[in-house]
Structures are given as structure tokens and as C-alpha cells.
Amino acid sequence: MRVSGTVRVDKRTKNLAKRLKPGDIAVIDHQDIDSTAAEMLVEARPAAVVNAAQSCSGRYPNLGPSVLLKSHIPIIDEVGQSVLIKLREGDRVEIEDGRVLKDGNVVAVGKVLTEDQIEQCIAQARSNLEQILAEFAENTLSYVKQEKSLLLDPANLPSIRTQINNRHALVVVRGEGYKEDLAMIRGYIREVKPILIGVDGGADALVEMGFKPDIIVGDMDSVSDDTLRCGAELIVHAYTSGEAPGLDRLNRLGLQAQVCPIPGTSEDLALLLAYEKGAELIVAVGTHSNLIDFLDKGRKGMSSTFLVRLRVGNRLVDAKGVSKLYRPQPSLKYVGVLALAALVVIFTVVALSPTAQERIHSMLQDYRAQFWEIYTRLRPWEWRK
Numbered sequence: 001m002r003v004s005g006t007v008r009v010d011k012r013t014k015n016l017a018k019r020l021k022p023g024d025i026a027v028i029d030h031q032d033i034d035s036t037a038a039e040m041l042v043e044a045r046p047a048a049v050v051n052a053a054q055s056c057s058g059r060y061p062n063l064g065p066s067v068l069l070k071s072h073i074p075i076i077d078e079v080g081q082s083v084l085i086k087l088r089e090g091d092r093v094e095i096e097d098g099r100v101l102k103d104g105n106v107v108a109v110g111k112v113l114t115e116d117q118i119e120q121c122i123a124q125a126r127s128n129l130e131q132i133l134a135e136f137a138e139n140t141l142s143y144v145k146q147e148k149s150l151l152l153d154p155a156n157l158p159s160i161r162t163q164i165n166n167r168h169a170l171v172v173v174r175g176e177g178y179k180e181d182l183a184m185i186r187g188y189i190r191e192v193k194p195i196l197i198g199v200d201g202g203a204d205a206l207v208e209m210g211f212k213p214d215i216i217v218g219d220m221d222s223v224s225d226d227t228l229r230c231g232a233e234l235i236v237h238a239y240t241s242g243e244a245p246g247l248d249r250l251n252r253l254g255l256q257a258q259v260c261p262i263p264g265t266s267e268d269l270a271l272l273l274a275y276e277k278g279a280e281l282i283v284a285v286g287t288h289s290n291l292i293d294f295l296d297k298g299r300k301g302m303s304s305t306f307l308v309r310l311r312v313g314n315r316l317v318d319a320k321g322v323s324k325l326y327r328p329q330p331s332l333k334y335v336g337v338l339a340l341a342a343l344v345v346i347f348t349v350v351a352l353s354p355t356a357q358e359r360i361h362s363m364l365q366d367y368r369a370q371f372w373e374i375y376t377r378l379r380p381w382e383w384r385k
Helices: 013-019 037-045 064-070 115-127 129-146 148-152 178-184 186-192 201-209 246-252 266-276 291-297 302-315 331-351 354-377
Strands: 002-009 024-028 049-053 075-077 092-096 097-104 105-108 168-173 197-199 213-217 235-237 258-261 281-285 316-318
Touching: 002 013, 013 037, 037 064, 064 075, 064 115, 064 213, 064 258, 092 168, 097 186, 115 129, 115 186, 129 246, 168 201, 168 266, 178 201, 178 281, 197 266, 197 354, 266 281, 266 302, 281 302, 302 316
Parallel strands: 002 024, 024 049, 049 075, 168 197, 168 281, 197 213, 213 235, 235 258, 281 316
Antiparallel strands: 002 092, 092 097, 097 105
């Protein structure tokens, strides 16, 4: 394997994906690449991914490396932390097998991951799930004790101008398959007109689909400037201490926002906001709903997501995977109606246009003359002699 390209470096994969261009070399430091991060990289179409850490450590069966390899993006794995110092944004490098070369000099060496290696790693990880599940359950129980208010008491949420009460609310999170699922419920959005709540990069997905978010919730670190300026209400998710790093960015952009410090993730905040403000139904796209999803995030705080789902579950409808469940196909009846409509338009144009009538009459005359000429040449009456 030999590829070359311009280096883009960032410890945070989701930040790097926004700067990547097709053919670039992505240099990351991402232990256990999750499927969402991998899909973001795939959309940018880099020539290769160089990872300072282990893309698949065997701690749990993460699917990110498989997503990259299936899209024919090679992974140079475990090259070490020094690569983040030796390479700078904009450097030109070549990759030969597991070696990363700059100006002909080797700056990092790793291993080229293969499908077989990833399958072995995932198989090993599956054998560890019992222990991981026990740790997750223990952590969840500790959260129940520490943050029982998250499950039992009304959340301390800011006042908002958007009226959610007795309406549907659509919460879009940048999770696995979120764009496909969002596209599948486009008709629902246009017909029902739910309140649109984008969680960080999920707000960008709404804008890409032609919709304007009503509310944007999150750390504000993975949503575009243009989307932040779309006029949506902005709610910055802060730590329980009140610290809100995302607020600095909004201040630089001259945008007003409210700060909401609650435990857990921005996804939790969005679901609680819709629930506490009286949404009749909460439709979730791209949210985390199973053990692998929770582990994929790699944070102990994901236990709070589990608790929040217990709380809002009676109003929650998860649209995750709907794109795999059903893809509408045009029926013969639908095609027939379109054909009939096209014929009606044609006949109407002909009926109302003398020029079109003369043209069609002239064409018919030409076709009749050509037919008669062919018929005469063949002399079918002579065949019977």
C-alpha cells in the first residue's frame, strides 16, 4: 500500500472531519473508533487514516474500523503519540505500508489494519462483554444514587420561547445512520411539523435536509457557524459546576444563548427539554439506544442516558434503523398515474396549439409516405404467386 496526501491533524476526530478534504491524510488520536466518527471520516473521503492510538483495543466490539475499511480507507494503527508533534497541519506525507514519511524521512511506524485483524479483535471484545456489562451496570447504579433527581425530579431547565406543549418534538443526534433515518421521515416532518431540536451536529443534518431547527442544544463544538446563525434558540449544555466551554464560541459569533448545567450528555438534555416542556410525542433520530451505543461513546456519563430514557420512555419513539426497515419503492399504479398525467399534458398541448397540430399532421404524412414506399418495394402480392 502506498498513498500520499496533505496532513490534517486533530486529537478530536469530529473536529478533524470538518476540515478534511478528499485525498487528505487524517491523523487522529482515537482509542476504539466508534461508528459515528468513522462515518464522518468516510463522508470526507480521506486517502488514509493514521491513528496514534489503537483503533480497536478489544475492550468492546466497536464498529468504526470496519466502517472505514469497507469504504476502502486504509488505517495505519498505533503509530504513537509522537506523530501529533512531528506532523503539522498542511504537511505533505507519503505512506508506504505501515511507514509514514515526510520529506523522505520516516516520522512514524504503525501497522496496517486488515479485516481479519479487526474481526479477531471484535471476537475477543465480545468475550469481554460480560465484564463490561457488569461495570456499566455498577456505574448506572451509582448514577441512580448520585443523580436520582435526574430520574425522579423535574429538571432545572431554562425558559424557552418555542412552544413545545402538546406538540411532537423531533430530536436529532449525530449517531449511526442518522442521516438515512432522517431522510426516511421527511414526509412526517412536512406533514406533522414537529418542533425540531438539533443536538450539536444533528442540527446540521436538519439544515442539509432543508429544515430549520427550532432549538439547538449541545456543547456547540461540532455544529457549523451557519447553522448556529439560522435563528434557532441556542441552549449550551454545561457541566454541573456551571462551566460552559461552548459559550465562548457563541460569544465570539455574537450569538445569544442560555446555559443549562445538568449531568449527562447533550442528548439527555434535549430529551429532557422536550419531555419537561410538554411534548406529546418525542421522536428520536440517531440517539443511543443499546449497550454497544453506550460503550461506543466511551464515557461513564452514558449511564445518565440510560436513566433519561427510563424517564421519558412513555413518550419516546425511536426512529433509529427505520431506513433499514423500509425503503419505499414506486408501485406500478404510481408509474401508471404518472404516465397518464404525462399523456394528458401532451394531448392538452396539442389540442390548444395549431402549430403542434400542423407538425403532428406533417409527421403522420411523412410516416404514411415512407410506409407506402416500403410496402410497394416489398410487393407482398407477388409473394403469393
